[in-house]
Amino acid sequence: MKPIYLDNNATTQVAPEVLEEILPYLSTFYGNPSSMHTFGGNVGKKIKEARAKTADLLGAQPEEIVFTACGTESDSTAVWAALRSYPAKRHVITSKVEHPAVKNLAEYLSRNGYRVTFVPVDKLGRLDVEYLYHHLNDDTAIVSLMWANNETGIIFPVEEIAAEVRRRGAVFHTDAVQAVGKVPVNLGESVIDMLSLSGHKLHAPKGVGALYIRKGTKFAPFLLGGHQEHGRRGGTENVAGIIGLGKAAELAGERLEEENTRVRALRDRLEETLVQRIPNAIINGDRDHRLPNTTSIAFEFVEGEAILLLLDEYKICASSGSACTSGSLEPSHVLRAMDVPFTAAHGSIRFSLSTYNTDAEIDLVIEKMPQVIERLRKMSPFWAEKAAANVCQIN
Amino acid sequence: MKPIYLDNNATTQVAPEVLEEILPYLSTFYGNPSSMHTFGGNVGKKIKEARAKTADLLGAQPEEIVFTACGTESDSTAVWAALRSYPAKRHVITSKVEHPAVKNLAEYLSRNGYRVTFVPVDKLGRLDVEYLYHHLNDDTAIVSLMWANNETGIIFPVEEIAAEVRRRGAVFHTDAVQAVGKVPVNLGESVIDMLSLSGHKLHAPKGVGALYIRKGTKFAPFLLGGHQEHGRRGGTENVAGIIGLGKAAELAGERLEEENTRVRALRDRLEETLVQRIPNAIINGDRDHRLPNTTSIAFEFVEGEAILLLLDEYKICASSGSACTSGSLEPSHVLRAMDVPFTAAHGSIRFSLSTYNTDAEIDLVIEKMPQVIERLRKMSPFWAEKAAANVCQIN
Numbered sequence: 001m002k003p004i005y006l007d008n009n010a011t012t013q014v015a016p017e018v019l020e021e022i023l024p025y026l027s028t029f030y031g032n033p034s035s036m037h038t039f040g041g042n043v044g045k046k047i048k049e050a051r052a053k054t055a056d057l058l059g060a061q062p063e064e065i066v067f068t069a070c071g072t073e074s075d076s077t078a079v080w081a082a083l084r085s086y087p088a089k090r091h092v093i094t095s096k097v098e099h100p101a102v103k104n105l106a107e108y109l110s111r112n113g114y115r116v117t118f119v120p121v122d123k124l125g126r127l128d129v130e131y132l133y134h135h136l137n138d139d140t141a142i143v144s145l146m147w148a149n150n151e152t153g154i155i156f157p158v159e160e161i162a163a164e165v166r167r168r169g170a171v172f173h174t175d176a177v178q179a180v181g182k183v184p185v186n187l188g189e190s191v192i193d194m195l196s197l198s199g200h201k202l203h204a205p206k207g208v209g210a211l212y213i214r215k216g217t218k219f220a221p222f223l224l225g226g227h228q229e230h231g232r233r234g235g236t237e238n239v240a241g242i243i244g245l246g247k248a249a250e251l252a253g254e255r256l257e258e259e260n261t262r263v264r265a266l267r268d269r270l271e272e273t274l275v276q277r278i279p280n281a282i283i284n285g286d287r288d289h290r291l292p293n294t295t296s297i298a299f300e301f302v303e304g305e306a307i308l309l310l311l312d313e314y315k316i317c318a319s320s321g322s323a324c325t326s327g328s329l330e331p332s333h334v335l336r337a338m339d340v341p342f343t344a345a346h347g348s349i350r351f352s353l354s355t356y357n358t359d360a361e362i363d364l365v366i367e368k369m370p371q372v373i374e375r376l377r378k379m380s381p382f383w384a385e386k387a388a389a390n391v392c393q394i395n
Numbered sequence: 396m397k398p399i400y401l402d403n404n405a406t407t408q409v410a411p412e413v414l415e416e417i418l419p420y421l422s423t424f425y426g427n428p429s430s431m432h433t434f435g436g437n438v439g440k441k442i443k444e445a446r447a448k449t450a451d452l453l454g455a456q457p458e459e460i461v462f463t464a465c466g467t468e469s470d471s472t473a474v475w476a477a478l479r480s481y482p483a484k485r486h487v488i489t490s491k492v493e494h495p496a497v498k499n500l501a502e503y504l505s506r507n508g509y510r511v512t513f514v515p516v517d518k519l520g521r522l523d524v525e526y527l528y529h530h531l532n533d534d535t536a537i538v539s540l541m542w543a544n545n546e547t548g549i550i551f552p553v554e555e556i557a558a559e560v561r562r563r564g565a566v567f568h569t570d571a572v573q574a575v576g577k578v579p580v581n582l583g584e585s586v587i588d589m590l591s592l593s594g595h596k597l598h599a600p601k602g603v604g605a606l607y608i609r610k611g612t613k614f615a616p617f618l619l620g621g622h623q624e625h626g627r628r629g630g631t632e633n634v635a636g637i638i639g640l641g642k643a644a645e646l647a648g649e650r651l652e653e654e655n656t657r658v659r660a661l662r663d664r665l666e667e668t669l670v671q672r673i674p675n676a677i678i679n680g681d682r683d684h685r686l687p688n689t690t691s692i693a694f695e696f697v698e699g700e701a702i703l704l705l706l707d708e709y710k711i712c713a714s715s716g717s718a719c720t721s722g723s724l725e726p727s728h729v730l731r732a733m734d735v736p737f738t739a740a741h742g743s744i745r746f747s748l749s750t751y752n753t754d755a756e757i758d759l760v761i762e763k764m765p766q767v768i769e770r771l772r773k774m775s776p777f778w779a780e781k782a783a784a785n786v787c788q789i790n
Contacts, residue, residue: 223471309431
C-alpha cells in the first residue's frame with residue numbers, strides 16, 4: 001500500500017516527468033559537462049536548458065542561477081558571500097524561526113566574531129518588522145529571512161523588507177526553500193539580492209539546490225575548486241539532479257495555480273474538519289499569510305511523536321516540527337518563538353500537502369485523526385487532569 | 396554509435412547495477428531519512444547500508460564516513476576542519492600539482508592570513524618529500540596531498556608521508572578522488588586522518604562524494620545546518636547518490652583486480668603502441684608509480700585541443716589536462732610543475748580507461764591516433780621547422 005504522504009515540506013516525490021527526463025543522464029549520456037568532447041558538451045547544453053527553466057520559475061535571468069547541492073549549501077553560500085564581500089561589516093540579521101541551515105550558521109557566526117540579531121515573531125508567527133528596521137545599521141552586512149516557514153507555512157513579507165534593506169545599504173537574502181513552487185516568486189519585480197531553493201521540495205531528487213544571485217550583487221564562492229558555474233561553485237555538477245530541477249521548475253510553474261486552488265482547498269478542509277471534530281486542537285499561526293499546502297495543528301495534552309507513531313500504523317506520513325530537527329526531544333524552536341504553550345507545542349503536527357494528494361487521502365486522515373488523538377488522550381495524565389478540572393468547573 | 400570513452404578520470408559511466416539499485420529511491424521510496432515515519436526511516440536504513448559499503452572499500456568504519464556532494468566539498472571540509480580545530484596554527488602544506496579543489500582553496504588561504512607551502516615535483520612528477528619534511532613545522536595545521544594525480548596518474552607515497560606528518564603533530568588529508576577504486580586503499584593500516592573520494596569517478600552518479608574522518612580526529616563541519624551525518628554535514632542527503640555510491644564502492648572492491656590486470660594491460664598496450672608508432676610522442680611522468688588506468692602522452696608540436704577535436708570526429712573521448720581546468724588556454728599546471736617543455740605540454744593528451752573499455756576500442760584508438768597526429772603536424776609551423784632542422788642535421 002502506498003503511504004498517504006502529507007510530509008511534503010520534508011521532501012517530495014520525484015515527479016514521473018522529472019525521472020523520465022533525468023534517466024538518460026544516469027545511463028547513456030554520462031559525460032562531464034566540463035569536457036572538451038561533444039559527448040560532454042551535450043550534457044553541458046542540457047544543464048544550460050535546466051538553468052533557463054529554473055530562472056523562469058523565479059522571474060530571473062539564467063546567469064543569475066548557481067546550482068548547489070541543497071538549500072543548506074545555498075544558504076551558507078549566500079551568507080558567506082555577503083560577509084566576504086563586505087569584510088568590514090560584522091553584523092547579521094535573521095529571525096528566531098529560521099530553518100537550521102540559517103539558524104545554526106547564524107549561531108556559529110555569533111560565536112565567531114560577528115554580532116547577530118535574531119528578530120522575534122508574535123504569537124501568530126508574524127515577523128516583528130519594526131524590530132528588524134530598528135536594528136538594521138551601517139554595520140549590517142546581510143539580512144537573511146525565510147520566505148515561508150517550514151513548520152507553520154507562515155509567509156514573511158520579504159519583498160517589502162528587501163526594499164528597505166536595500167535602502168539602508170545591506171544585502172538581502174531569502175531562504176525560499178519552502179516558498180518556491182508554492183507561491184508566485186517574481187524576482188524581476190523585487191530587489192531581493194539572493195534567494196535559496198531546494199530541488200527535493202518541488203519534486204526534483206534530493207541532492208540539488210540553487211542560489212539566485214542578482215546581477216551586480218558582490219559575490220565570493222563558498223565552494224572553491226574548478227571553474228564550474230562560472231567560477232561561482234566548484235565541484236562536478238550533479239548533472240541528473242540539475243536536469244531534474246530544471247524539469248521540476250517547469251512543472252512547478254505549470255502547477256502553481258492548482259497548488260493555490262485544489263491543494264489549498266484540501267488543506268483547508270483537512271484543518272477545518274480536524275479542529276471541528278477534535279477538542280483542544282488549535283491551528284498554529286497566522287492563517288491569512290500562509291503557504292497553501294501547510295497546516296500546523298496543536299493537539300493539546302498529547303505527544304507529537306506518539307501521534308506520528310499511531311499515524312504510521314495507517315501509513316499516514318506527517319511530521320512534528322521539521323525533519324531536519326526531528327530526533328531531538330526539544331519542542332520546535334519555531335513554536336517556542338511564537339510562545340505556543342508547552343502542552344500545545346509538544347502535541348503539534350505538521351501536515352504538508354502536494355499536488356499528488358487526493359480527496360480520498362484527506363478523507364482517511366479526517367477519519368483516523370480523531371481516533372488517534374482520543375486513544376492518546378486516554379493515556380495522558382495531563383488530559384485526565386484537565387478533564388477533572390472541567391468537571392469541577394461545570395459542577 | 397556509442398563513444399569510445401577514454402576519459403574516465405573526468406567522469407565515469409554509471410554502472411548498470413548502480414542505476415538498478417538507486418531507481419526505487421528516485422521513484423517509490425522518496426521519504427526523507429530524517430523523518431519520524433517508517434517511510435522515511437526505511438530510506439535511512441538504506442543509507443546506513445551504503446555507508447558500510449563505502450567504509451568497506453576503504454578499510455574503514457562506517458561511522459568514519461561522511462557523505463558530501465562531491466570531491467571538492469570533501470576537500471574543503473577536510474582543510475577547513477583542520478584549520479578550525481587548530482586555530483593557532485596558520486601554515487598549510489600541499490603540492491604544486493593538486494586538483495583545483497585543493498589548489499584554489501590553498502591559494503585562497505594564502506591570500507587570507509595563512510602561509511601555504513606548495514611542495515614541488517621532479518620531472519617525472521614525483522613529490523619532493525624532503526622539501527615537504529623540511530617545511531613541516533609546529534605551525535603546520537594540515538598537509539593535504541593527492542593520492543594519485545588526475546592528469547598523469549602518478550601516485551604519491553601518502554601512507555608513508557602521513558606517518559611522518561603525524562609524528563610531527565599535523566593533520567594529514569589526502570584527496571584520493573582518483574585513487575579510490577583503482578588502487579587498494581586500506582585506511583585501517585595507515586594513519587591518514589582524512590580522505591576525500593568522489594562517487595562519479597567510480598561509476599556512481601555525479602553529485603555525491605564522501606569524506607573519511609579517522610575516529611578521534613578533531614572535526615568542525617563545513618556545511619552547517621541540520622543534524623544530518625551526525626551533525627558533521629548539514630543538508631538533506633542526496634539519497635539516490637549515496638545509495639549509488641555504496642553500490643559502486645561494492646563493485647569497485649570486486650573489480651579492483653581486473654582494474655590492475657586487464658585494464659592495466661589495455662593501457663600499457665595503448666601507450667606503448669602509440670609511442671612506437673608516432674614520432675616525438677613521450678609519456679609524461681613516472682611510469683612505475685602510476686594508476687593502472689591512466690596515461691598522459693605528449694605529442695610534440697601539436698595542440699592538445701586540436702587532437703581532441705579530431706578524435707571527437709571518431710567519437711573517441713579523451714582529455715587535455717583535467718576536465719575541471721578545460722576551457723582555459725593555459726597549459727596544465729601539473730605538466731608545468733614537472734617542467735614539461737611548452738611544446739610538449741600543449742600537445743599532451745590524457746587517456747583514462749575503465750573496466751568498461753574493450754580491446755576493440757583500444758585497437759581503434761591505436762589505428763586513428765597516428766593519422767590524427769600526422770594530419771595536425773602537416774599544418775604545424777613548429778613541426779615544419781623541426782623537420783627542416785632534422786633534414787639539415789642529416790645532411
